[in-house]
Amino acid sequence: MGAPLRMILLVLLVLLAVPATGVAAKEPAQTKQIRVYIDRQVLVALEGENKAYTFDVVTGKEGKETEAGNYKILKKHSKYVSKTYGSEMPYAMFFTADGKAIHGTLTPNARSYLRSYMTESVGSHGCVGLSDDAAKLLFAWAPVGTPIVVIRGKGEE
Numbered sequence: 001m002g003a004p005l006r007m008i009l010l011v012l013l014v015l016l017a018v019p020a021t022g023v024a025a026k027e028p029a030q031t032k033q034i035r036v037y038i039d040r041q042v043l044v045a046l047e048g049e050n051k052a053y054t055f056d057v058v059t060g061k062e063g064k065e066t067e068a069g070n071y072k073i074l075k076k077h078s079k080y081v082s083k084t085y086g087s088e089m090p091y092a093m094f095f096t097a098d099g100k101a102i103h104g105t106l107t108p109n110a111r112s113y114l115r116s117y118m119t120e121s122v123g124s125h126g127c128v129g130l131s132d133d134a135a136k137l138l139f140a141w142a143p144v145g146t147p148i149v150v151i152r153g154k155g156e157e
Contacts, residue, residue: 032142034073034102036128036150038066043102043130045138052141055134058105059150060126067126068152071095073144085125091135095148102138102148105129 032052035044038059045053059066073093080092080103090104105124128150130138 032146034138034142034146034148036066036102036148038068038150038152043128043138045141053134053137055130055138057102058124058129060124064125066100066124066128066150068150071148071150073142073146073148076139076144078139089127090132091139093139093142093146100126100128102128102130102135104132104135 031048033046035046036042036057036059037044041057041059043053043055043057044051045055073095074097075094077092077094078090080089080101081087082089082099084099088104089101092101092103094101105127
């Protein structure tokens with residue numbers, strides 16, 4: 001092997017072994033997360049440590065509970081009709097394989113209040129319902145893969 005080739009290999013080895021300097025480091029991406037507080041009937045959308053949105057929601061009624069746990073948005077449909085119940089689910093963001101989603105629904109604020117303070121018999125079939133306007137905002141804000149944490153108990157953001 002000739003001297004010029006050895007020199008090129010040596011330079012390549014040095015470049016591969018030494019971290020680049022003088023290159024602007026990327027800022028860490030803000031992480032988005034959706035938290036659903038079942039007992040408070042509230043959804044909080046976080047970007048890093050900052051609240052992006054807070055919405056009243058209605059979650060699953062007795063026998064059709066929204067299960068606490070860690071999920072992520074699996075798929076999204078701006079216009080969707082439930083295959084099981086025939087109900088419109090605008091701005092649906094599915095987070096379980098069996099069809100539970102965050103989506104727009106009728107009278108979520110009144111249902112949220114009734115569910116929180118009066119009776120657990122008011123609610124959804126396991127989905128997280130919010131107003132169509134709120135669902136539209138959240139749909140645009142949260143990409144597929146956004147983590148969703150459903151919390152039983154009052155919880156703090």
